[in-house]
């Protein structure tokens with residue numbers, strides 16, 4: 475991600491470093507049912523073998539199973555179990571992320587479906603602080619308007635509480651991204667990220683460090699937003715600091731979850747689920763996760779050249795090798811047939827995640843659907859533009875023209891009028 479902005483994050487504050495691992499939540503979370511684990515005998519009929527599609531793991535047993543049965547739209551998560559050469563089954567990134575999604579959904583199940591509007595808790599504030607808080611939210615709105623214009627426009631349709639909460643979340647994500655992608659990025663160390671995480675903890679406990687944190691601190695008291703996706707986003711930044719290659723899609727998937735899937739999980743509790751929706755909370759969370767992943771994969775495919783110039787390759791190394799490509803080919807930036815074929819598969823995969831996300835948009839609260847549709851339609855079009863550039867993402871930056879953007883808005887609005895199936 476490149477949340478380029480002029481926000482400067484202060485890391486002067488002396489807070490004790492903390493490191494809360496993603497796996498803590500995973501350990502306690504729900505597991506892929508044992509019956510689906512080791513025996514092909516137990517596999518459900520809609521099993522798909524991703525290996526046939528992507529041909530990545532030489533020892534992989536990947537399956538699709540109906541965890542989201544009740545949703546009415548069948549099985550949605552593709553889970554994978556990867557066996558190492560010793561035959562031990564390792565927990566895949568998808569399994570880990572699945573556990574987090576289930577946990578998030580369980581946490582908010584009831585609150586999200588209160589008739590009509592969410593039961594927003596009233597402000598309990600000391601005299602004078604309300605205007606400060608309003609100022610903080612206004613500032614968040616300004617940042618959102620400046621850096622995510624279309625999305626900001628979409629938030630105008632939401633209730634003021636939801637709108638402000640989304641801005642506050644957006645600003646926190648931008649500041650987090652700024653740590654590793656902004657002007658001070660070269661000075662950022664894992665310790666700075668630990669401090670940022672400690673500060674997050676404080677904020678969630680009602681002790682914000684600055685004005686922008688105060689907006690988020692207020693948001694998390696009003697909406698059932700959990701800290702886990704926020705922590706996981708910081709984990710993504712740690713990953714970015716220590717890694718510049720991804721062995722396979724499993725590794726890349728985890729990265730995409732950390733830096734973008736988390737945004738989907740943070741947003742659902744604020745956006746709300748339509749009270750008339752029949753879909754399970756889990757399936758809506760899953761769609762939100764899929765949209766984050768789809769956006770990030772698209773972002774990666776658009777920015778291959780730019781990332782390579784920074785020495786980074788966010789593409790599965792095993793799939794590159796299978797396509798007969800090496801890091802040198804990427805650094806040389808040659809658009810060959812091998813590259814085109816490789817890109818076709820990557821684009822196909824990103825589109826699968828967009829398709830998955832689409833199913834969930836209908837289930838969101840009416841006023842939240844438009845901005846989500848708009849961003850989905852616009853971001854997905856970047857993939858079409860990569861194709862239109864004949865897969866030259868080394869020297870050309872695929873972008874959606876203003877005219878196409880303007881066209882997408884009423885289209886998104888039209889779709890937003892359609893309710894849950």
Ligand SMILES: CC(C)=CCC/C(C)=C/CC/C(C)=C/CC/C(C)=C/COP(=O)(O)OP(=O)(O)O
Pocket residue numbers: 475476477478733734735737738739741742758759761762763765766769770773831832834835838846
């Ligand atoms: C679908 C359902 C049920 C809910 C929606 C849940 C949401 C809001 C998901 C969206 C997740 C999201 C916006 C992730 C961020 C992904 C991303 C790649 C952002 C890129 O940001 P920038 O780097 O600023 O983009 P540009 O480089 O294109 O400006």
